[in-house]
Amino acid sequence: MDKAVIAGESPAGEFWPVQAWETTEPEAAGWSSAGLDLAWRFADTIATATVMIVQGGRVVASRGDLAHRYQCHSVRKSFLSALIGIHEEAGTIDLSRTLAQLGIDDREGLSEREKAATIYDLLTARSGIFHPAGYESPWMKSIKPQRHSQPPGTFWLYNNWDFNALGTIFTALTGAGIHDDFLTRIARPLGMEDFRFDGERRDGWLEQDDCSVHPAYPFRMSTRDLARFGLTFLxxxxxxxxxxIPANWVATSVLPLSDAGPRGGYGYMWWTERSGAGFPGVVLPAGSYSAQGVGGQNCLVIPSLDLVIVHRVNTDIKGTEVNRFAFGRLLRLILEARRQD
Incomplete structure (x- = not known):
């Protein structure tokens, strides 16, 4: 197939995948093939399923089945953040509205103080609502403080109650299902090759839990489609x-609004670099940010290097994961393979 059909260059000189991604030789793009080999050898010792490195809109290097649709886990939150930004720009969602104004409650009941939390508080994981929530990892459960111990807007906590309730609020205000809206407003415009949400296959669903009325909204997505999402933010x-996605929303949603300690910072359901911190054992370039999911799902955007790195793990195999320490080491090896001119 003619490369002009497969991929395209904008008048501004930016390169984009159209029907498919175009690859370039690592050495020609300023990378060391020997350095990448070191990274791949390490990846072979852990549970990495795929890696895709995109620089300047072209694939520099990759490994694994890039079309396989892995579970995204908490990467879903960055998808919803992008959708909220689209509707906020259109005036459908007002971040200042409170849960009381929206009529949001839960099984154990929310207090008057909890209902004073705004959509913005939930978006930044600062609601102060520590009600039980579904689809939580053991780590998320372990860090949850005592109920009613913090007022809204004052305390950051990576809290699935906030993220799941945002899904309920999104559907109530827009009248749209999260996965339907993602297909229409993001997947199709980006030309995603593998994501489907139709009568034959649904790469998204709602995950109910008896502890809360607010379901999670998991996604499945291929590595190459997730890279398109990362490139759009880049x-x-x-x-x-x-x-x-509105440019101002992209810029504000990846600001390090909260200090997440050794995990960096946190914005609007995106993890951000903060003073180089983000993953153990590697210094992230300033301005980096990522969508992350349990088990080792990562879509890392590094604007200063014009770079998107996607890393996936097949968590459908029970017990399979790449922890933060292993991913940090792999990421350091990848970044060291990029030659410094």
Missing amino acids: RQGRWQGEQV
Whole structure:
């Protein structure tokens, strides 16, 4: 197939995948093949399923089945954040509205103080609502403080109650299902090759839990489609000539609004670099940010290097994971393979 059909270059000189990704030789793009080999050898010793390195809109290197649709886990939160940004720009969602105004409650009941939390508080994981929530990892359960111990807006906590309740609020305000809206407003405009949400296959669903009325909204997505999502954020919400996600939302959602300690910072359901911190054993370039999911799902965007790195793990195999220490080491090896001119 003619490369002009497969991929395209914008008038501004930016390169984009159209029907498929185009690859370039690592050495030609300023990478060391020997250095990448070191990274791949380490990846072979852990549970890495796929890695995809995109620089300047082209694939520098990859390994694994890039079309396989792995579970995204908490990467879903960055998808919802992008959708909220689209509707906030359109005036459908007002971040200042409180849970009391929206009529949001839960099984154990929310106090008047808890209902004073705003959509913005939930978006930044600062609601102060420590009600039981579904789809939580053991780590998330272990860090949850005592109920009613913090007022809204004052205390950051990576809290699935906030993220799941945002899904309920999103559907109530927009009238749209999260996965349907993602297909229409993001997957199709970006030309995602593998994501489907139709009568034959649904790469997203709602996960109910008896502890809360607010379900989780898991996704499955291929590595190459997740890289398109990362490239859109790298390009300030643009895909070719279309502004898919508002540029101001992209910029503000990846600010390090909260200090997440050794995990870096946190914005609007995105993890951010903070003073180089983000993953153990590696210094992240300033301005980096990532969508992360349990088990080792990572979509890392490094604007200063014009770089997107996607890492996936097949958590459908019970007990399979790449922990933060192993991913940090792999990431350090990848970044060291990029030659410094």
